[in-house]
Amino acid sequence: MIESLIPAVSSYAREIDHLITEVAIIVGVWLVAAEALFFYFIIKYRAREGHRADYISGDEPRMRRWLVGPVLLVLVCDLFLIVGALKTWSHIKIDLPPADVVVKVIAQQWAWTFILPGADGKLDTADDIVTVDELHVEVGKTYHFQLESRDVVHCFSVPVFRLKQDAIPGRTITGWFRAISTGTYDIQCAEICGIGHGVMAARIVIDSAPQHAAWINGSSIRNMPTAMLQAGQ
Numbered sequence: 001m002i003e004s005l006i007p008a009v010s011s012y013a014r015e016i017d018h019l020i021t022e023v024a025i026i027v028g029v030w031l032v033a034a035e036a037l038f039f040y041f042i043i044k045y046r047a048r049e050g051h052r053a054d055y056i057s058g059d060e061p062r063m064r065r066w067l068v069g070p071v072l073l074v075l076v077c078d079l080f081l082i083v084g085a086l087k088t089w090s091h092i093k094i095d096l097p098p099a100d101v102v103v104k105v106i107a108q109q110w111a112w113t114f115i116l117p118g119a120d121g122k123l124d125t126a127d128d129i130v131t132v133d134e135l136h137v138e139v140g141k142t143y144h145f146q147l148e149s150r151d152v153v154h155c156f157s158v159p160v161f162r163l164k165q166d167a168i169p170g171r172t173i174t175g176w177f178r179a180i181s182t183g184t185y186d187i188q189c190a191e192i193c194g195i196g197h198g199v200m201a202a203r204i205v206i207d208s209a210p211q212h213a214a215w216i217n218g219s220s221i222r223n224m225p226t227a228m229l230q231a232g233q
């Protein structure tokens with residue numbers, strides 16, 4: 001259902017969509033049932049000529065059953081949702097699969113800087129590739145990102161991955177993703193971070209393996225001065 005509105009491009013996007021759909025259905029059924037009953041009673045017991053209002057205390061066992069029954073049913077639904085949410089949380093946020101590539105994502109007012117390993121596959125070496133507002137990744141590879149902020153709280157959001165992670169100044173937060181198809185998609189800061197928040201957008205370019213290798217080779221040459229600068233040369 002959600003996929004018809006926005007593509008699901010990470011390995012865990014469908015799991016999150018499933019959870020959101022589950023919550024929407026369960027909460028939706030209760031909402032419709034409660035509202036339908038509410039309006040039914042409003043109309044059925046409206047003020048009418050010759051009818052006196054009745055005070056109902058609700059403490060007769062027969063009436064109490066009408067209160068306790070739905071409450072227990074709601075609790076069962078809550079348990080169902082909590083178990084589903086914890087399973088998804090643990091799978092995505094706690095159990096990080098081993099990384100094929102580690103990248104740095106740095107947020108600042110109002111731009112994104114991405115530092116990727118160059119041809120040597122290692123970060124913090126002279127051939128690191130630095131890009132601004134454009135993140136290049138390879139399809140099918142597991143990426144760990146190390147998210148930092150240089151100033152205020154930002155939020156690294158990649159809607160097609162169903163990925164959203166706050167960037168907190170002074171902390172390095174590690175998360176992961178694995179793209180399952182190629183294409184170019186939006187990255188957006190999802191935390192009001194100042195007057196330029198609305199333009200703090202970037203894009204993610206998901207390449208096939210040969211495209212990505214070609215991009216890395218091309219970028220390593222283009223980025224040499226930046227990389228050398230970073231390495232203090």
Ligand SMILES: [Cu+2]
Pocket residue numbers: 107108110153154155189190191192193197200
């Ligand atoms: Cu921001």
